[in-house]
Amino acid sequence: MEIKKGGDIGQKKQKIENRVRLFRKLRGMTQQDLASRLGVSRQTVNAIENGRYEASLPLAFDIAHVFASRIEDIFRPVCRGVDVMEWTSIVIKIPDALDADPVVLRPHKASDLQALERFITDADSTRYMAFTDAQKTPEGAATMMDAVMASYATDTPILSLTVADRETDLYLGALGGADAGSGAMEVFITLMPEARGRGIATAAMGTLCRFLFESCGAKELRADTVEENTRSISLFQRLGFQRVGAVERAAEGGVFANRGMQGVRFLLTASRFKQMKS
Numbered sequence: 001m002e003i004k005k006g007g008d009i010g011q012k013k014q015k016i017e018n019r020v021r022l023f024r025k026l027r028g029m030t031q032q033d034l035a036s037r038l039g040v041s042r043q044t045v046n047a048i049e050n051g052r053y054e055a056s057l058p059l060a061f062d063i064a065h066v067f068a069s070r071i072e073d074i075f076r077p078v079c080r081g082v083d084v085m086e087w088t089s090i091v092i093k094i095p096d097a098l099d100a101d102p103v104v105l106r107p108h109k110a111s112d113l114q115a116l117e118r119f120i121t122d123a124d125s126t127r128y129m130a131f132t133d134a135q136k137t138p139e140g141a142a143t144m145m146d147a148v149m150a151s152y153a154t155d156t157p158i159l160s161l162t163v164a165d166r167e168t169d170l171y172l173g174a175l176g177g178a179d180a181g182s183g184a185m186e187v188f189i190t191l192m193p194e195a196r197g198r199g200i201a202t203a204a205m206g207t208l209c210r211f212l213f214e215s216c217g218a219k220e221l222r223a224d225t226v227e228e229n230t231r232s233i234s235l236f237q238r239l240g241f242q243r244v245g246a247v248e249r250a251a252e253g254g255v256f257a258n259r260g261m262q263g264v265r266f267l268l269t270a271s272r273f274k275q276m277k278s
Contacts (some may be wrong), residue, residue: 018075021049023067026091026217037066068093070155090179091217094157100207103172103200105161108149112162115171117141119192128229129190159216163191163204175204177212183219185212189235201235209239210277213270220270226263233264240276241266 024034024045031049035042038059047053055063055075064071073091098105119125120141134140151158160176173191180186189205212218224247225232237243247265 015051015078016054016075017051017078018048018055020045020063020074022217023069023074023091024049026215027067028214034063034066038062090183090185091215092157092159092179093216094152094159095161095211095215098161098207098211100163100203102166102198103204104164104166104169105175105204105207105211106164107152108145108160108162108174110149112171113142113145115192116145116174119173119190120144122193125190125193128226128232161208163189163195163200172200173204175208177208177216177218177221180222183217184222185216185218185220186222186224187212188223189232196231202238205235206239209268209273213273218270221268223266223268224263225266229263233266236266236268239268240272241268242272243267 020034024031029037031045032042035045038045040059044053048055060071060075064074067074069091094107096106117138120131120136121138123136126136131140135144148158148160158176159178160174162171163173163175164170165172171192172195173189175187175189177185177187187205187208189201189208191201209221212221221241223232223236223241225236227233244265244267247263
Protein backbone atom coordinates (compact mmCIF):
# COMPACT_ATOMS: atom_id res chain seq x y z
CA MET A 1 0.00 0.00 0.00
CA GLU A 2 1.21 3.46 -0.83
CA ILE A 3 0.37 6.54 1.22
CA LYS A 4 0.80 10.24 0.56
CA LYS A 5 3.45 11.95 2.59
CA GLY A 6 1.55 14.33 4.82
CA GLY A 7 2.29 18.02 4.37
CA ASP A 8 4.29 17.49 1.16
CA ILE A 9 3.12 20.00 -1.45
CA GLY A 10 4.72 17.89 -4.17
CA GLN A 11 2.48 14.99 -3.17
CA LYS A 12 5.47 12.65 -3.16
CA LYS A 13 4.35 9.12 -2.43
CA GLN A 14 5.91 6.85 0.13
CA LYS A 15 5.88 3.09 0.43
CA ILE A 16 6.52 1.11 3.60
CA GLU A 17 8.86 -1.85 3.20
CA ASN A 18 9.15 -4.52 5.87
CA ARG A 19 11.19 -7.54 6.93
CA VAL A 20 8.42 -9.34 8.80
CA ARG A 21 8.96 -12.57 6.85
CA LEU A 22 12.70 -12.61 7.62
CA PHE A 23 12.24 -11.97 11.36
CA ARG A 24 9.44 -14.54 11.56
CA LYS A 25 11.52 -17.26 9.91
CA LEU A 26 14.59 -16.46 12.01
CA ARG A 27 12.49 -17.09 15.09
CA GLY A 28 11.06 -20.35 13.74
CA MET A 29 7.48 -19.06 13.59
CA THR A 30 4.78 -19.84 11.04
CA GLN A 31 2.45 -17.14 9.77
CA GLN A 32 -0.25 -18.62 12.01
CA ASP A 33 2.09 -18.52 15.03
CA LEU A 34 2.70 -14.82 14.49
CA ALA A 35 -0.95 -14.09 13.77
CA SER A 36 -1.98 -15.77 17.04
CA ARG A 37 0.55 -13.70 19.00
CA LEU A 38 -0.75 -10.51 17.38
CA GLY A 39 -4.45 -11.31 17.54
CA VAL A 40 -4.94 -11.01 13.78
CA SER A 41 -5.66 -13.47 10.99
CA ARG A 42 -3.00 -15.44 9.12
CA GLN A 43 -4.20 -13.72 5.95
CA THR A 44 -3.31 -10.35 7.50
CA VAL A 45 0.23 -11.52 8.25
CA ASN A 46 0.55 -12.89 4.73
CA ALA A 47 -0.67 -9.59 3.24
CA ILE A 48 1.82 -7.58 5.34
CA GLU A 49 4.73 -9.81 4.34
CA ASN A 50 3.84 -9.52 0.67
CA GLY A 51 3.31 -5.76 0.76
CA ARG A 52 -0.41 -5.91 0.07
CA TYR A 53 -1.38 -4.45 3.44
CA GLU A 54 0.32 -1.74 5.48
CA ALA A 55 0.34 -2.41 9.20
CA SER A 56 -1.07 0.33 11.41
CA LEU A 57 1.37 1.97 13.82
CA PRO A 58 0.03 0.07 16.87
CA LEU A 59 0.26 -3.24 14.96
CA ALA A 60 3.78 -2.40 13.80
CA PHE A 61 4.81 -1.80 17.42
CA ASP A 62 3.20 -5.12 18.42
CA ILE A 63 5.16 -6.91 15.70
CA ALA A 64 8.41 -5.32 16.88
CA HIS A 65 7.57 -6.37 20.46
CA VAL A 66 6.98 -10.00 19.43
CA PHE A 67 10.35 -10.05 17.68
CA ALA A 68 12.08 -8.18 20.55
CA SER A 69 13.45 -5.74 17.98
CA ARG A 70 13.33 -2.08 17.07
CA ILE A 71 10.44 -1.05 14.84
CA GLU A 72 12.87 0.61 12.41
CA ASP A 73 14.69 -2.71 11.94
CA ILE A 74 11.47 -4.21 10.60
CA PHE A 75 9.70 -1.33 8.84
CA ARG A 76 11.03 1.60 6.81
CA PRO A 77 9.52 4.17 4.43
CA VAL A 78 10.91 4.35 0.92
CA CYS A 79 10.29 7.33 -1.37
CA ARG A 80 9.99 6.75 -5.08
CA GLY A 81 13.07 7.92 -6.95
CA VAL A 82 15.26 7.82 -3.83
CA ASP A 83 17.99 5.19 -3.59
CA VAL A 84 17.87 3.22 -0.36
CA MET A 85 20.68 1.03 0.95
CA GLU A 86 19.92 -2.65 0.70
CA TRP A 87 18.83 -4.21 3.97
CA THR A 88 21.35 -6.66 5.33
CA SER A 89 20.02 -10.15 5.95
CA ILE A 90 22.01 -10.41 9.19
CA VAL A 91 20.16 -9.88 12.47
CA ILE A 92 22.68 -9.85 15.33
CA LYS A 93 21.18 -11.01 18.60
CA ILE A 94 22.66 -12.13 21.89
CA PRO A 95 21.27 -15.45 23.18
CA ASP A 96 20.67 -16.03 26.88
CA ALA A 97 22.49 -19.37 26.58
CA LEU A 98 23.22 -22.04 23.97
CA ASP A 99 23.74 -25.65 25.01
CA ALA A 100 26.89 -27.02 23.40
CA ASP A 101 27.50 -30.13 25.51
CA PRO A 102 29.95 -30.34 27.28
CA VAL A 103 29.85 -26.53 27.55
CA VAL A 104 27.39 -23.63 27.49
CA LEU A 105 27.69 -20.53 25.32
CA ARG A 106 26.50 -17.44 27.19
CA PRO A 107 27.06 -13.66 27.32
CA HIS A 108 30.24 -12.50 29.04
CA LYS A 109 30.13 -11.65 32.75
CA ALA A 110 32.39 -9.44 34.85
CA SER A 111 33.58 -12.60 36.63
CA ASP A 112 35.11 -13.82 33.33
CA LEU A 113 37.67 -11.02 33.26
CA GLN A 114 40.36 -12.71 35.36
CA ALA A 115 40.45 -15.74 33.07
CA LEU A 116 40.45 -13.53 29.96
CA GLU A 117 43.40 -11.57 31.38
CA ARG A 118 45.28 -14.85 31.87
CA PHE A 119 44.56 -15.83 28.26
CA ILE A 120 45.38 -12.49 26.67
CA THR A 121 48.73 -12.18 28.48
CA ASP A 122 49.82 -15.73 27.51
CA ALA A 123 52.14 -15.31 24.51
CA ASP A 124 51.61 -18.91 23.38
CA SER A 125 47.80 -18.55 23.36
CA THR A 126 47.84 -15.33 21.30
CA ARG A 127 50.72 -16.05 18.93
CA TYR A 128 48.37 -16.51 15.96
CA MET A 129 46.03 -13.65 16.88
CA ALA A 130 46.27 -10.12 15.47
CA PHE A 131 46.15 -8.27 18.79
CA THR A 132 48.29 -5.21 19.43
CA ASP A 133 50.82 -5.18 22.25
CA ALA A 134 48.52 -2.81 24.15
CA GLN A 135 45.68 -5.31 23.90
CA LYS A 136 47.86 -8.14 25.23
CA THR A 137 47.72 -6.65 28.73
CA PRO A 138 45.26 -6.85 31.64
CA GLU A 139 44.15 -3.32 30.80
CA GLY A 140 43.62 -4.28 27.17
CA ALA A 141 41.57 -7.32 28.17
CA ALA A 142 39.40 -5.19 30.45
CA THR A 143 38.84 -2.61 27.71
CA MET A 144 37.75 -5.25 25.22
CA MET A 145 35.43 -7.02 27.63
CA ASP A 146 33.88 -3.74 28.82
CA ALA A 147 33.20 -2.76 25.20
CA VAL A 148 31.52 -6.07 24.41
CA MET A 149 29.40 -6.19 27.56
CA ALA A 150 28.31 -2.56 27.12
CA SER A 151 27.24 -3.33 23.55
CA TYR A 152 24.79 -6.06 24.57
CA ALA A 153 22.09 -3.55 25.49
CA THR A 154 22.60 -1.35 22.42
CA ASP A 155 21.17 -1.43 18.91
CA THR A 156 24.52 -2.72 17.62
CA PRO A 157 25.53 -5.59 19.92
CA ILE A 158 28.89 -7.32 19.51
CA LEU A 159 28.28 -11.06 19.22
CA SER A 160 31.02 -12.36 21.50
CA LEU A 161 30.12 -15.12 23.98
CA THR A 162 31.82 -17.00 26.78
CA VAL A 163 32.47 -20.73 26.42
CA ALA A 164 31.58 -21.79 29.97
CA ASP A 165 31.87 -25.09 31.86
CA ARG A 166 28.38 -26.56 32.25
CA GLU A 167 28.93 -27.48 35.89
CA THR A 168 31.00 -24.62 37.27
CA ASP A 169 30.17 -21.82 34.77
CA LEU A 170 33.89 -21.04 34.64
CA TYR A 171 35.29 -19.21 31.60
CA LEU A 172 36.96 -21.66 29.19
CA GLY A 173 37.22 -19.36 26.18
CA ALA A 174 35.27 -17.12 23.85
CA LEU A 175 33.67 -17.28 20.42
CA GLY A 176 31.44 -15.18 18.23
CA GLY A 177 30.68 -13.72 14.85
CA ALA A 178 30.53 -10.37 13.06
CA ASP A 179 28.61 -9.16 10.03
CA ALA A 180 30.99 -9.30 7.05
CA GLY A 181 28.50 -7.94 4.51
CA SER A 182 26.43 -9.56 1.75
CA GLY A 183 24.89 -12.07 4.15
CA ALA A 184 28.26 -13.36 5.41
CA MET A 185 29.52 -13.53 8.98
CA GLU A 186 33.08 -13.94 10.19
CA VAL A 187 33.52 -16.34 13.11
CA PHE A 188 36.22 -16.82 15.75
CA ILE A 189 36.94 -19.03 18.74
CA THR A 190 39.60 -18.99 21.46
CA LEU A 191 40.10 -21.52 24.27
CA MET A 192 42.06 -21.49 27.50
CA PRO A 193 45.01 -23.94 27.49
CA GLU A 194 43.26 -26.30 29.91
CA ALA A 195 40.20 -26.52 27.64
CA ARG A 196 42.04 -27.66 24.52
CA GLY A 197 42.08 -31.22 23.22
CA ARG A 198 38.74 -32.12 24.84
CA GLY A 199 36.37 -31.69 21.90
CA ILE A 200 35.10 -28.39 23.28
CA ALA A 201 36.03 -26.32 20.22
CA THR A 202 34.14 -28.63 17.85
CA ALA A 203 31.00 -28.69 20.01
CA ALA A 204 31.05 -24.94 20.70
CA MET A 205 31.72 -23.78 17.14
CA GLY A 206 29.24 -26.28 15.69
CA THR A 207 26.54 -24.88 17.97
CA LEU A 208 27.47 -21.31 17.07
CA CYS A 209 27.28 -22.12 13.35
CA ARG A 210 23.75 -23.45 13.75
CA PHE A 211 22.74 -20.34 15.71
CA LEU A 212 24.19 -17.97 13.10
CA PHE A 213 22.46 -19.76 10.22
CA GLU A 214 19.11 -20.39 11.89
CA SER A 215 18.72 -17.38 14.19
CA CYS A 216 20.84 -14.59 12.68
CA GLY A 217 20.10 -15.16 8.99
CA ALA A 218 23.69 -15.79 7.87
CA LYS A 219 24.08 -17.13 4.32
CA GLU A 220 27.71 -18.08 4.75
CA LEU A 221 30.34 -18.17 7.49
CA ARG A 222 33.98 -17.21 7.06
CA ALA A 223 36.96 -18.20 9.19
CA ASP A 224 40.34 -16.56 8.59
CA THR A 225 43.50 -18.01 10.09
CA VAL A 226 47.19 -18.46 9.32
CA GLU A 227 48.84 -21.56 7.85
CA GLU A 228 50.78 -22.22 11.05
CA ASN A 229 47.58 -22.47 13.10
CA THR A 230 47.00 -26.12 12.28
CA ARG A 231 44.65 -26.61 15.24
CA SER A 232 42.19 -24.02 13.90
CA ILE A 233 42.48 -25.32 10.35
CA SER A 234 41.66 -28.84 11.52
CA LEU A 235 38.68 -27.53 13.51
CA PHE A 236 37.08 -25.74 10.58
CA GLN A 237 37.72 -28.66 8.24
CA ARG A 238 36.00 -31.02 10.71
CA LEU A 239 33.00 -28.70 10.73
CA GLY A 240 32.72 -28.77 6.94
CA PHE A 241 34.32 -25.41 6.12
CA GLN A 242 36.04 -25.40 2.74
CA ARG A 243 39.32 -23.66 1.99
CA VAL A 244 38.69 -20.90 -0.55
CA GLY A 245 42.05 -19.15 -0.82
CA ALA A 246 44.40 -16.60 0.67
CA VAL A 247 43.33 -13.52 2.58
CA GLU A 248 45.13 -10.35 3.62
CA ARG A 249 43.67 -8.21 6.37
CA ALA A 250 44.41 -4.51 6.73
CA ALA A 251 44.85 -3.00 10.19
CA GLU A 252 41.64 -1.64 11.71
CA GLY A 253 41.01 1.22 14.12
CA GLY A 254 38.87 1.40 17.22
CA VAL A 255 38.82 -0.64 20.38
CA PHE A 256 39.54 -3.84 18.46
CA ALA A 257 42.40 -2.35 16.41
CA ASN A 258 44.74 -5.02 15.11
CA ARG A 259 47.75 -5.40 12.90
CA GLY A 260 47.41 -6.65 9.34
CA MET A 261 47.63 -10.39 8.76
CA GLN A 262 48.10 -12.77 5.87
CA GLY A 263 46.50 -16.16 5.97
CA VAL A 264 43.86 -18.46 4.54
CA ARG A 265 40.09 -18.30 4.46
CA PHE A 266 37.64 -21.13 5.10
CA LEU A 267 33.99 -20.91 4.09
CA LEU A 268 30.79 -22.70 5.11
CA THR A 269 27.52 -21.91 3.32
CA ALA A 270 24.05 -22.30 4.80
CA SER A 271 23.11 -24.78 2.08
CA ARG A 272 26.18 -26.95 2.75
CA PHE A 273 25.53 -26.84 6.50
CA LYS A 274 21.92 -27.93 5.93
CA GLN A 275 23.02 -30.81 3.68
CA MET A 276 25.52 -32.03 6.29
CA LYS A 277 22.88 -31.98 9.03
CA SER A 278 20.13 -33.67 6.97
